[in-house]
Amino acid sequence: MTRAILVTGGATGIGLAVARHFARNGDEVVVTGRRQAPLEAAAKEIGARAVVCDHTDPEAVARLLPQLPDRLDVLVNNAGGQTDFRRSGADGLTPLEVFARDFRANLDANLLSAALTTKAVEDRLTAGGAVVSIGSIAADKGSGSYGAAKAGLASWNLDLARQLGPRDITANVVSPGYIADTEFFGDHLTPERRAHLIESTMLGRPGRPDDIAGAVAFLASPAARDITAQVLNVNGGEHGTR
Ligand code: NDP
Numbered sequence: 429m430t431r432a433i434l435v436t437g438g439a440t441g442i443g444l445a446v447a448r449h450f451a452r453n454g455d456e457v458v459v460t461g462r463r464q465a466p467l468e469a470a471a472k473e474i475g476a477r478a479v480v481c482d483h484t485d486p487e488a489v490a491r492l493l494p495q496l497p498d499r500l501d502v503l504v505n506n507a508g509g510q511t512d513f514r515r516s517g518a519d520g521l522t523p524l525e526v527f528a529r530d531f532r533a534n535l536d537a538n539l540l541s542a543a544l545t546t547k548a549v550e551d552r553l554t555a556g557g558a559v560v561s562i563g564s565i566a567a568d569k570g571s572g573s574y575g576a577a578k579a580g581l582a583s584w585n586l587d588l589a590r591q592l593g594p595r596d597i598t599a600n601v602v603s604p605g606y607i608a609d610t611e612f613f614g615d616h617l618t619p620e621r622r623a624h625l626i627e628s629t630m631l632g633r634p635g636r637p638d639d640i641a642g643a644v645a646f647l648a649s650p651a652a653r654d655i656t657a658q659v660l661n662v663n664g665g666e667h668g669t670r
Pocket of ligand 1: 436437438439440441442443460461462463464481482483484506507508509510537538541562563564565603604605606607608610611612613
């Protein structure tokens with residue numbers, strides 16, 4: 429049976445791997461993102477539909493609705509990323525203003541975006557469907573406002589699972605560790621930091637976007653119908669290393 433899937437931030441990295449997985453399965457996939465060019469290239473490559481949307485903006489999310497299928501089987505809240513006040517520039521702001529700007533940016537990008545998108549489409553989610561949101565090991569490591577936002581995402585997901593459960597819709601979080609081959613770190617990842625991240629795993633290698641896509645696909649599959657309100661760590665064992 430063809431399912432209708434929305435993958436936010438589906439042009440690159442983890443989102444693209446997730447979208448590709450569903451598209452290969454024959455599902456009807458919509459991918460979103462803020463930049464039109466990479467979004468359209470990705471959609472063309474995998475046979476998905478591209479819709480430009482900033483998921484932190486309520487008006488943009490409202491404009492997305494008429495472009496989505498009437499019924500959605502799976503929502504993947506993947507859009508997100510990290511703004512770091514040490515790198516983002518002051519633009520004439522005071523240090524406290526810079527701090528507040530970047531703190532809010534991380535909450536908006538990683539928590540509000542998922543909550544807003546889910547709120548907008550919740551009536552279209554079908555029985556037997558699933559919401560899967562992409563968290564982070566940063567939630568468990570005290571990683572500033574980015575980690576706080578991802579921890580908030582896991583907490584929000586509990587409430588979501590409670591709300592959607594009676595409609596036979598599951599809500600879970602997949603929490604990656606260090607995933608290589610995405611735009612997440614930009615050019616800020618030094619060889620030393622990369623080596624440290626890899627050494628922090630039990631498996632001694634970075635995760636790949638396809639590792640996350642596999643976990644998302646499982647949580648959205650019939651095999652996972654009794655799994656809800658969970659955070660699934662997909663991080664090569666990093667959460668258990670010292
Ligand atoms: P990428 O930067 O490659 O992917 C993020 C995607 O989200 C981009 O396509 C970006 O496109 C889109 N995006 C970001 N903000 C918005 C927004 N406001 N509205 C719409 N689209 C948005 O990195 P990853 O694939 O690594 O990241 C995917 C998710 O995985 C994120 O939530 C991230 O926090 C999480 N994660 C990543 C880890 C890693 O090591 N890579 C580790 C743990 C978690 P555009 O800029 O065009 O909008």
